[in-house]
Amino acid sequence: MNRIERPEQIHPETVTGDSPAAPLQDAGARALRAEIGVNGPEPVMDLRPERGLAHSVHAIKDTRDGFRLFRLGWTLGWLDIKLRYRGSMLGPFWMTLSTAIMVGAMGFLYAALFNINLRVYLPFLSFSLILWGYLNSAVSEGCSTFTGSVGLIHALRMPFSVHVLRVTIRGLLTFLHSAAVVAIVFVIFGIAPRLNWEAPAGVLLWLADMYAITLLFGVLGARFRDMPPVSASVMQILFFVTPIIWKPDLIFIGRQYLLLDPCYPLVEIVRGPLMNQEVRPSIWLAAVAYSGLLWVAAFALFSRMRTRLAYWV
Amino acid sequence: MATIEVTDLAISFPLYHGDARSLKKTVRRSLDGKLSGRFTQDRRERVLVQALKGVSFSLQRGERLGLIGGNGAGKTTLLRALAGIYEPLEGQVLVQGRIGALLDTSLGMNDDMSGRENIRLRGLFHALGEVAIQEIERDVETFADLGPFLDLPIKTYSSGMRVRLAFGLATAIMPQVLIMDEWFMAGDASFRERAKQRMIGLVEGAEILVVSSHQPEIMQEWCTRLLWMDQGRVRMDGPTEDVLDAYLSTAG
Numbered sequence: 001m002n003r004i005e006r007p008e009q010i011h012p013e014t015v016t017g018d019s020p021a022a023p024l025q026d027a028g029a030r031a032l033r034a035e036i037g038v039n040g041p042e043p044v045m046d047l048r049p050e051r052g053l054a055h056s057v058h059a060i061k062d063t064r065d066g067f068r069l070f071r072l073g074w075t076l077g078w079l080d081i082k083l084r085y086r087g088s089m090l091g092p093f094w095m096t097l098s099t100a101i102m103v104g105a106m107g108f109l110y111a112a113l114f115n116i117n118l119r120v121y122l123p124f125l126s127f128s129l130i131l132w133g134y135l136n137s138a139v140s141e142g143c144s145t146f147t148g149s150v151g152l153i154h155a156l157r158m159p160f161s162v163h164v165l166r167v168t169i170r171g172l173l174t175f176l177h178s179a180a181v182v183a184i185v186f187v188i189f190g191i192a193p194r195l196n197w198e199a200p201a202g203v204l205l206w207l208a209d210m211y212a213i214t215l216l217f218g219v220l221g222a223r224f225r226d227m228p229p230v231s232a233s234v235m236q237i238l239f240f241v242t243p244i245i246w247k248p249d250l251i252f253i254g255r256q257y258l259l260l261d262p263c264y265p266l267v268e269i270v271r272g273p274l275m276n277q278e279v280r281p282s283i284w285l286a287a288v289a290y291s292g293l294l295w296v297a298a299f300a301l302f303s304r305m306r307t308r309l310a311y312w313v
Numbered sequence: 314m315a316t317i318e319v320t321d322l323a324i325s326f327p328l329y330h331g332d333a334r335s336l337k338k339t340v341r342r343s344l345d346g347k348l349s350g351r352f353t354q355d356r357r358e359r360v361l362v363q364a365l366k367g368v369s370f371s372l373q374r375g376e377r378l379g380l381i382g383g384n385g386a387g388k389t390t391l392l393r394a395l396a397g398i399y400e401p402l403e404g405q406v407l408v409q410g411r412i413g414a415l416l417d418t419s420l421g422m423n424d425d426m427s428g429r430e431n432i433r434l435r436g437l438f439h440a441l442g443e444v445a446i447q448e449i450e451r452d453v454e455t456f457a458d459l460g461p462f463l464d465l466p467i468k469t470y471s472s473g474m475r476v477r478l479a480f481g482l483a484t485a486i487m488p489q490v491l492i493m494d495e496w497f498m499a500g501d502a503s504f505r506e507r508a509k510q511r512m513i514g515l516v517e518g519a520e521i522l523v524v525s526s527h528q529p530e531i532m533q534e535w536c537t538r539l540l541w542m543d544q545g546r547v548r549m550d551g552p553t554e555d556v557l558d559a560y561l562s563t564a565g
Contacts, residue, residue: 045397045412048405072437079434083425155421156414157397158438307400310393311326 045157050307059303066161073162077169092177099130099178103185110245119189121247126185127275128244130178131267136235137171138213143228145218150313160302160309164215171210191275198273202287206270209291216298219305222312238263259283262290315410315489315521317372317395323403324390328360364390365545368404372521372538379536379553380525381560386542388525389494392416395523396492410520413488415479424468428459428478431467435482449485456481456511477504484511488520495526509535529557 050058066073085091103126110125111118146153149163186192193199221227242263248255258264265287272279365387372378380388393399394406396414422431432453436446454463457477462470470478476496483491491512512522512535526532532539532553539556541549549556 043409043411045408046405047394047397047400047407049400049402069438069440071440072434075434075437079423079426079430083423086425151417151423152421154393154398155417156438157412310398310400 055303055306056299059299059306062159062302062306063161066159066165069159069162070165073165074169076162076166077173080166080170081173092173095174095177096180099126099181103129103181106245114246114250116247123182123185123189123191123275124247124271125245127182127271128267130175130182131270132239132242132244133178134171134175134210135213135263135267136239137174138168138210139217139231139235140228141167141171142214142217143221143231145214146222146309146313153310153313160306161215164211164218167214167218168207168211171214172207186275193274194276196273198269198279202269202273202279205287205291206266209266209294212291212294212298215302216294219298219301219309222309223305242267259286262286262294265290315374316407317370317409317490317521317523318407319371319395319404320369320407321404322365322368322391322394322401322406323363324365324394324399325361325363325402328362363545365394368545368547370540370547370550372523374520377522377535377537378524379532379539380523380542381527381529381532381539381556382542382548387545388542389416390545391542392492392494392523392525395490408490410489411486413483413486413491415483415491415493417494422467422475422479425466427466428457428463428470431478432482435486439486449482452485453478453481456485456507473501473504480508480511490521491523493522493524495524495528495531529561532557 081092085094088094090097103122106129107118107122107125110116111121114121145163145167146160149166152158152163153160217227217231238261241261243250243258244267248258248264248268259282265283268279268283269287271277272283368387368391370378380391382388390399392414393416394401395408396412396416397406397408398414398416423434426434429450432450433446436449441449457463457474457480459470459474459478462474463478467475467478483493522535524531524535536553539549539551539553539560540547541556541560549559
């Protein structure tokens with residue numbers, strides 16, 4: 001079927017209504033609508049119960065289609081942030097300001113309590129805290145990735161990855177607003193990132209991990225409503241176990257067990273290079289291994305449960 | 314060419330109500346009491362509600378199908394299955410053509426965003442470029458006739474305004490298969506007339522319409538074929554007049 005003909009088919013019908021609302025009256029508009037109409041080949045949707053490999057194939061396709069709609073995910077994530085602060089005076093910069101207040105207060109308090117040099121401690125603390133905030137929000141907001149988008153999921157068929165992308169981007173944008181504070185702290189204390197492969201590699205691995213965490217907890221949170229409180233209390237413990245408010249070189253006994261905490265290597269591969277500190281190969285190895293496990297787990301769960309998500313939420 | 318082919322479709326919902334949905338219950342899996350009728354249990358002892366069972370039909374270009382039946386007959390579930398939202402547990406759904414779905418009253422629109430922002434999002438969803446999105450925005454603006462409300466959050470809209478926006482949006486992308494739930498009749502008479510004008514353009518252009526409704530008049534006016542749903546099964550399938558007569562004689 002030649003779909004360029006379609007506007008002509010529609011045209012005589014629609015102009016019969018002489019109300020001002022009748023669309024397609026203007027020739028330019030019609031040409032454009034034709035362009036919309038021929039946008040891509042005619043889609044075919046063939047749905048049947050998944051058997052065997054179809055689970056993974058469809059999950060990969062979902063992910064690919066989701067990333068093709070990156071602009072949609074980006075806009076949704078950005079609008080989420082804008083809406084949260086709509087009507088407030090500072091808007092999203094409240095995130096910047098509250099980070100500044102927290103970092104300032106905690107920096108001086110802990111430096112006094114632990115008796116550490118502020119020049120060393122404050123940059124470390126500020127960067128660690130916002131990194132942890134990012135990780136924590138990926139888990140907690142990840143739990144409501146799909147349950148929070150019920151309206152969209154039940155209204156139209158779209159790749160589930162779009163919702164994951166939306167939450168990941170929301171987290172990234174929140175992080176970037178707080179990161180302004182850290183950048184200022186780094187400038188004041190003269191800390192420059194290490195200029196080699198480590199910083200970009202660490203950041204990329206981190207972003208991929210954030211996506212996987214959101215996906216994993218999104219699926220779990222859609223099925224089990226207990227996920228948010230359970231994960232919140234686990235993250236609370238991990239916050240104190242992981243070197244976030246304390247520097248790893250503070251402890252000597254038990255240092256070898258630090259790598260058992262998956263958060264530590266993940267945080268360290270971003271924090272180390274960006275703060276110009278050496279990251280041991282064992283930490284890189286652990287980070288890559290934990291990330292691999294995380295991706296496999298998230299993808300396996302998503303492939304298995306993708307078709308059920310609409311039924312659960 | 315737009316076609317719909319549904320073969321032996323079955324859909325059931327796992328019931329995770331209240332605490333049955335919690336981890337504790339899944340771990341313990343304690344479930345007793347007798348279950349009957351449309352409630353069944355799967356092999357992992359979850360309670361299932363059979364929403365659709367053994368539904369088969371096919372639609373060709375130009376057909377306008379109406380779904381009729383009481384509350385809980387499975388009309389909305391069938392519409393959602395056709396829109397690809399619920400993937401089948403058994404059987405097959407094959408839809409060729411761009412789908413436009415008007416299912417939920419919320420329509421996947423965000424209540425806190427303005428009408429204009431929602432239009433943009435829909436454009437992005439269809440992977441349209443900037444020019445095409447602006448064109449859609451203009452088209453919907455003219456059709457929905459919301460005036461300054463277009464720049465206000467959707468939560469300030471009346472239900473009629475909401476329907477106008479949703480309908481304009483769903484039809485602006487020129488779907489080849491339009492799937493609508495009954496609520497869209499919430500508009501006033503003049504809106505229905507305009508909606509019909511717009512619909513005719515789509516449907517007469519050799520496309521497919523599937524609509525569910527309680528109201529026999531609407532069915533008579535809009536549909537060429539009716540599917541009478543009862544307890545998740547197809548009770549009768551045929552030309553509008555025949556099915557409507559049978560339905561009304563049972564219901565009345």
